[in-house]
Each structure stands twice: as structure tokens, then as C-alpha cells.
Amino acid sequence: MNTNLNLLALSLTSALTLSASAHAQDLVVKIGHVAPLSGQSAHMGKDTEDGARLAIEELNAKNIKIGSSVARFELLGEDDGSDPKQATAAAQKLVDAKVNGVIGHMNSGTTIPASKIYNTAGIPQISPSATNPKYTQQGFNTAFRVVANDGQLGGTLGRYAVQVNQAKNIAVIDDRTAYGQGVADEFVKGATGKAKSVSIVARQYTTDKATDFSSILTQIKSKNPDVVFFGGMDAVGGPILRQMKQLGIEAKFMGGDGICSTELARLAGDAIGEGKVVCAEAGGVEEGKKAELEAFRTRFSKRFGHEVVLNAPYAYDAVMVMVAAMQKAGSAEPANYLPELAKVNYKGVTGTIAFDKNGDIVNGTLTLYTYKNGKREVITVTK
Missing domain, CATH: 3.40.50.2300 (Response regulator)
Structure with missing residues (x-):
């Protein structure tokens, strides 16, 4: 009887050791996200954060591999309050936390000063919404955006x-x-x-x-x-x-x-x-991609209990593009996957994402809207 108990104990110990060893092999990938989570634009900032969070959750559910390791993604969210000074402080905080990449910022006025900090640290940054042309005209090979510019x-x-x-x-x-x-x-x-x-x-x-x-x-x-x-x-x-x-x-x-x-x-x-x-x-999908975007909107609403405000799909795609580059490089280290990010060609929920030599999206679409009966209504999608 005691022998059986000892064998059982050894078996449990072995299983726990193997489990711990397996978890030790997991690759932790930290992805930062910065947007205004306070102030007048907090509803829009939360929208982009939720888009990024949904991508993180879906990636973790798939147990995807980067190189030979199962990746476990963490979202590190920061609030920049739409303020340039707060934005640079948030950027430095993410650099100090050794994030593998950053999604953000939301506003052009915060994205541009923060981009200098990420570039100095060699950390790739994809903005889901900043449209000022100056962002990608600074000569930073770490700066990208998934929407058309101003x-x-x-x-x-x-x-x-x-x-x-x-x-x-x-x-x-x-x-x-x-x-x-x-x-x-x-x-x-x-x-x-x-x-x-x-x-x-x-x-x-x-x-x-x-x-x-x-x-x-x-x-x-x-x-x-x-x-x-x-x-x-x-x-x-x-x-x-x-x-x-x-x-x-x-x-x-x-x-x-x-x-x-x-x-x-x-x-x-x-x-x-x-x-x-x-x-x-600054974005939008043409007829052939509408079903995928609507499926995303449905998943988003189910997860967060409210509709997309504006930029959530672009934040979602920004995360997915970044991770696709990591998978292609077989590494989450910024210096290793950055070259793959620059030449990515990814089919996202907002359309095909590829970047030009400045980090601007190639053939970015625009959607014109009006409002009728208190609801947004598409006028046309154009390029």
C-alpha cells in the first residue's frame, strides 16, 4: 500500500515537473498599447485598446508558436491622455518594461513625439489611427501605420x-x-x-x-x-x-x-x-472584405458588450500584423522581426496590409460617411 502511495507521489511529482518545464518553455511576448484612456477622447482610446485586447486573446487561444516556443502574449496598456508629455512618459515606461512592440498611439500629436523614443530603443511601433504625414517622414524604420494619412x-x-x-x-x-x-x-x-x-x-x-x-x-x-x-x-x-x-x-x-x-x-x-x-x-473595406469586418464587429460586441466606436479593427489588425512578422522571423526580438514587418503582406479584417518604404500603408482606403436617423451610413469606399 505504501509502495503504491510512493509511486503515485512520484508520478504526480513527475507530472508537475513536466508541466512546469512545459510552461517554462513558453515565450512571453509583451505588446504595449497607448491611447487616451482619460479625458474627452477616452471612449476612442478604449476602443483601440479593446481591439488590441481582442487580438491578444484570440492569439493566446490558438497557442501559436514563434520559433520553437509557444507564445503567450501580454497586453501592457498605458494612458497618454492625448497629451504629448504624458505620451513620451508612457513610451519610456514601455521601453523600460522591455516590450516587444507597441500598438499606438491614437492621436498624431502623441504618436509623433513618442515615435522618437521607440526608434531610439529599436522597438517597432504600429499606429492604428495617427494620420499626420510627419509621423512616417522622420526616417524612423520602426514607425508604421495601418490607415491612410491626412x-x-x-x-x-x-x-x-x-x-x-x-x-x-x-x-x-x-x-x-x-x-x-x-x-x-x-x-x-x-x-x-x-x-x-x-x-x-x-x-x-x-x-x-x-x-x-x-x-x-x-x-x-x-x-x-x-x-x-x-x-x-x-x-x-x-x-x-x-x-x-x-x-x-x-x-x-x-x-x-x-x-x-x-x-x-x-x-x-x-x-x-x-x-x-x-x-x-482613414480606412474601410471594399465589397469583397465586408463579411470579415462584420464578423470582427460581431465578435467585438459579444466580447465587450458594445459596438466598435471607430479604430478597434485597425488596432486588432496592427497586433496581428506584428505577430505575423514575428512568426515569419521565428523571433519576437524587435531587431529580428523588424525586417519582416517592413515587407509584410497580411490579409486583415480591414483589408490587405503592406507598407511602403516610409511605413505608410500601401493603397490605403478611405470610407466616406454621412449620418441618417442618428446612424452612420456609408457613402462610398475610395482610394
């Missing part, structure tokens, strides 16, 4: 305002952030490039934390614009729409992906109108 987005909106909306007099507002100013400048270029009859009748400025726009909107009203373009985020765009309605400004309202969220209708209330708003998302 040159494409703002320019397309500018041309749409003139060619489709037949705008002649256009007022422009931006929030003076790297994103807001950048997309507004590109919009103006697109609107005035070949249309000599178009006038920018007002160029006004606000901040990303402002709530009262009565002064600048009163000045704009006196110019009787056909279109008001806003470069900024939905947390400011919604109140601008409300105050435009209060002042009786009937102009179309246009903006980039910063306002083009499912939340804009709630933030604007009945000022959202029917077809009054035209905005563009």
Missing part, C-alpha cells in the same frame, strides 16, 4: 466638398493639434487645388478641450458658408454642431476620421441632421 484623407474630403457638394464658400476650423491642423490644411489643398471659384471665407481655431464656440461660429455665420470643415475629434465636433444649429448655420459639416465615430450622433443630438454631416474614416 494627405489622402483631407484631400479627398476637400475634393468631395467641391465636386459633389458644389461648395463655393468654405469655412475651416481646427483644434491646433497635430492631427486637427494637419487634416484641415490638407482639406484646404484638396478643395482649392483645381477650383478657382472656391473661397476659404474663414479660417478659425479652437482647442481640443474647448466647449464654447459662439464667437468663432458667429464670425463664420456672417460669411454665409456652404460648408464648415472641422479638423479635430468628435468630443468637440458634436458641441460645434449643436451650437451651429442654435445659431441657424445651415452649412454642411465636414471632418476627418476624428469626428467620424458612432458617438458623434449622441454628442451632437438632433443637430446631427439628415445627411448634414460628411466625414471620412
Whole structure:
């Protein structure tokens, strides 16, 4: 009897030892994510974090291998509050934690200063949403993005305002952030490039934390614009729409992906109108890929209990692209998989992802939306 107990004990000890040994062979891969999780844009930052988290959870469920080891992925989330100084502090924290890669940041104004820190450390960074062209024009081989840039987005909106909306007099507002100013400048270029009859009748400025726009909107009203373009985020765009309605400004309202969220209708209330708003998302899928994106949205809603706000699919794909490069390299070490990331060709839920020599997405799509019955409605997908 005692002999049997001893054998059982030895067997259990052996099994535990083997189990511990197996777990010791697991490769822990740390992926950082940074976005505003506090402040006015927290709902959008949480959206990108949840997209990255869903990718991490699905990867772990598959027990995938990198090299000869089973990879166990960890998401290290940081809050940059949409503030450049907080962003660089968050970036340094992730570098100190020896992350294998970073998804983020969300805003251009935080992504650009943080990118210098990641580049110095040799850590690959993929932004799911930063659109300012300067991000990928710094000569950093560690900087990538999975969405189109402001040159494409703002320019397309500018041309749409003139060619489709037949705008002649256009007022422009931006929030003076790297994103807001950048997309507004590109919009103006697109609107005035070949249309000599178009006038920018007002160029006004606000901040990303402002709530009262009565002064600048009163000045704009006196110019009787056909279109008001806003470069900024939905947390400011919604109140601008409300105050435009209060002042009786009937102009179309246009903006980039910063306002083009499912939340804009709630933030604007009945000022959202029917077809009054035209905005563009720096991404989107063409007809053949819609089923995959919808399947992602379903999984996302089931997991988190709410719909995608805006950039979650791009954060999800950014994680998947990074891991695909690690698998191809057989290593999660940044220096080893970075060359594979630069030449990746990945079929994601947002379409095919490949990068040019600067780290910009090749053939990035744009989706133009309007709002009807309080819901976003696709106008067209274009390149």
C-alpha cells in the first residue's frame, strides 16, 4: 500500500515537473498599447485598446508558436491622455518594461513625439489611427501605420466638398493639434487645388478641450458658408454642431476620421441632421472584405458588450500584423522581426496590409460617411 502511495507521489511529482518545464518553455511576448484612456477622447482610446485586447486573446487561444516556443502574449496598456508629455512618459515606461512592440498611439500629436523614443530603443511601433504625414517622414524604420494619412484623407474630403457638394464658400476650423491642423490644411489643398471659384471665407481655431464656440461660429455665420470643415475629434465636433444649429448655420459639416465615430450622433443630438454631416474614416473595406469586418464587429460586441466606436479593427489588425512578422522571423526580438514587418503582406479584417518604404500603408482606403436617423451610413469606399 505504501509502495503504491510512493509511486503515485512520484508520478504526480513527475507530472508537475513536466508541466512546469512545459510552461517554462513558453515565450512571453509583451505588446504595449497607448491611447487616451482619460479625458474627452477616452471612449476612442478604449476602443483601440479593446481591439488590441481582442487580438491578444484570440492569439493566446490558438497557442501559436514563434520559433520553437509557444507564445503567450501580454497586453501592457498605458494612458497618454492625448497629451504629448504624458505620451513620451508612457513610451519610456514601455521601453523600460522591455516590450516587444507597441500598438499606438491614437492621436498624431502623441504618436509623433513618442515615435522618437521607440526608434531610439529599436522597438517597432504600429499606429492604428495617427494620420499626420510627419509621423512616417522622420526616417524612423520602426514607425508604421495601418490607415491612410491626412494627405489622402483631407484631400479627398476637400475634393468631395467641391465636386459633389458644389461648395463655393468654405469655412475651416481646427483644434491646433497635430492631427486637427494637419487634416484641415490638407482639406484646404484638396478643395482649392483645381477650383478657382472656391473661397476659404474663414479660417478659425479652437482647442481640443474647448466647449464654447459662439464667437468663432458667429464670425463664420456672417460669411454665409456652404460648408464648415472641422479638423479635430468628435468630443468637440458634436458641441460645434449643436451650437451651429442654435445659431441657424445651415452649412454642411465636414471632418476627418476624428469626428467620424458612432458617438458623434449622441454628442451632437438632433443637430446631427439628415445627411448634414460628411466625414471620412482613414480606412474601410471594399465589397469583397465586408463579411470579415462584420464578423470582427460581431465578435467585438459579444466580447465587450458594445459596438466598435471607430479604430478597434485597425488596432486588432496592427497586433496581428506584428505577430505575423514575428512568426515569419521565428523571433519576437524587435531587431529580428523588424525586417519582416517592413515587407509584410497580411490579409486583415480591414483589408490587405503592406507598407511602403516610409511605413505608410500601401493603397490605403478611405470610407466616406454621412449620418441618417442618428446612424452612420456609408457613402462610398475610395482610394
